[in-house]
Amino acid sequence: MKLLQELRDAGQGRDLDALLARIPYARFMGLRVELLGDEIITVLPFAPHLVGNPNLPAIHGGVVGAILEMTSVLQLLYDTSCERLPKTIDVSFDYLRYGRCKTIYGRAIVTRRGRRVANVRSELWQEHRDTPIALSHGHFLLSPLRA
């Protein structure tokens, strides 16, 4: 069973919410997507199981990393028809502020998309769009669909 092909067959090739509904880890996190033209905004509503530091309290750094990575991959999937999910080769995270117990928003910019590899930068924010809580840049292995 090929997930992306099934979604294309069902006319949901660019329906990222339909994709997320089929990925157990995305359901576990509670990740959603909103579209702004051809740009996607990932939305992670706060949930108690996402906490990594109960003293502050703050969202776990691993959640922040995962959402940065997922934001990058979702933008790639929205831009390109892929045979398989893009594979992370490497990713570098900058943690700027701790994640408060509020909704996290994310967006990604594909800085270069080659035939095999894409370079993607992502950022997350909470209350204010111009005070990001974390940034990432990563390289992803692509498997473009043969025309």
Place this chain on the structure above:
Amino acid sequence: LSSRDGGDNDHERACAVSREDLAEHFISVPYAAALGVTLVSLSDTHCEMAVPYAEHLVGDPDTGVIHGGVVTALLDNAAGLAAFRKGRDHLDEAVATLDMRIDYLSSAQPGRAIIARADCYKRTHNVVFVRAYAYHDSIADPIAVCNATFMVGTPNTPQDPPAAAP
């Protein structure tokens, strides 16, 4: 843990918790508990944690492979514990992840637990450097390799939210 009535030394003693207690705290925070993280081994400069395979952590339903975000979280958790100072393991001081870089060398195998080993290899007054590996059987055959830096001595109390930009 947070009695501040005594002198500095009393305060240190009151705050001191063993590395084992600290490790227990790290694996019991809500997100680590939700992932099912367990402690494998611990010393003054290293720690090993594991996350068991579970259906709700799958990132690619075609292959059943666990999502990379789980590996990221496990590495972050293990590296954070390794970054705490020996003898200064009190919880009113936090370590804050500054930067983390992960290379994904091979896919995790479905159905198998993932282990992360983190070693602290340099400690300065403000910054701690940690290297961590995620693997199944042997550190020589890693799933992912991670370098992380942490700021130490960060207050572990709520900070004012960022002000709106003018």
